[in-house]
Amino acid sequence: MGSSLWKTPVLVIADDFTGANDAGSGLAQAGARVHVLFGTEAPLPEDAADVLVISTDSRAVxxxxxxxxxxxxVQHFAAQLRQGWLFKKIDSTLRGNVGAETAAALRASGKRLALVAPAVPRLGRTTREGKVWVNQRLLTDTEFASDPKTPILSARVLDQMQIDGTEIDLPTLRSDRLDAVLAAAHGVVVVDAENEADLARLIIAAARLT
Structure with missing residues (x-):
């Protein structure tokens, strides 16, 4: 892993193969050399990659x-993660084992914090006051709430994840205090975002932590 363009190795973990392919496609369009694999048993390709995307096929288990x-x-790729980025791809409507998988990734990696940002503004999915909104409707008021395998019981991200954590609201995200707040944070941190500029601001601030 690694190249002159992507200076830091990146590992992306998705809970299904569709999500893994989506993530891999987007990163490839951004110029990364990407390999998408199914679990840790799949052989690593011989040619170099900047990004490894792994599907755990774990949404319905x-x-x-x-x-x-x-x-x-995470343990399998521990060496790469010492100096790299770990992205745990989650469903933007919080379906699947979002809390359990995020907590597991954080523990296994030994990282200080996990920034949880489920917003996908181009699809009308935003996060405000720690809650997920879909086209201006609370997540619990949408058809996603009745998912038969993983029903949505709360629009609040931390509650649906069934995990302890903290939240960064929009005023904080958009303020000069963001760096200090992130530097002091630990554990699971849910971050509000309403547009692409909000997400870009978070990514830039997170990069300054490394």
């Missing part, structure tokens, strides 16, 4: 199974 699969992937 139990929370404990999902956590175990994610932890195995």
């Amino acid at each position: 139990s929370a404990s199974q999902a956590a175990e699969r994610v932890a195995q992937v």
Whole structure:
């Protein structure tokens, strides 16, 4: 992994192959050399990659199974992650084992914090006051709430994840205090975002932490 264009190795973990392909496609369009693999058993390609995208196929399994699969992937690529970025791709409407997988990735990686940003503004999915909105409607008021496998019980990200954590609201994200807040943060941190500029600001600030 690694190149002159992408100076830091990147590992992306998705809970299904569709999500893995989507992530890989977007990163490839941004200029990265990407390999998409199914689990840790798949052989690594011989040619170099800037980004590895791994599907754990864990969206529909139990929370404990999902956590175990994610932890195995993180541990398998521990050497690359010492100096690299770990992205845990989650469903923007919080379906799947979002909390269990995020917590497992954080523990297994030994990282200080996990920034959770489910917003996808181009699809009308935003995060305000720690809650997910879809086209200006609370997540719990949409058809996504009745998902038969992983029903949405709360629009608040931390509650749906069933995990302890903190939240960064829009005023903080858009202020000069963001760097200091991130530097002091630890554990799971949910970050509000309403537009692409908000997400870009978060990414730039996160990069300054490394």
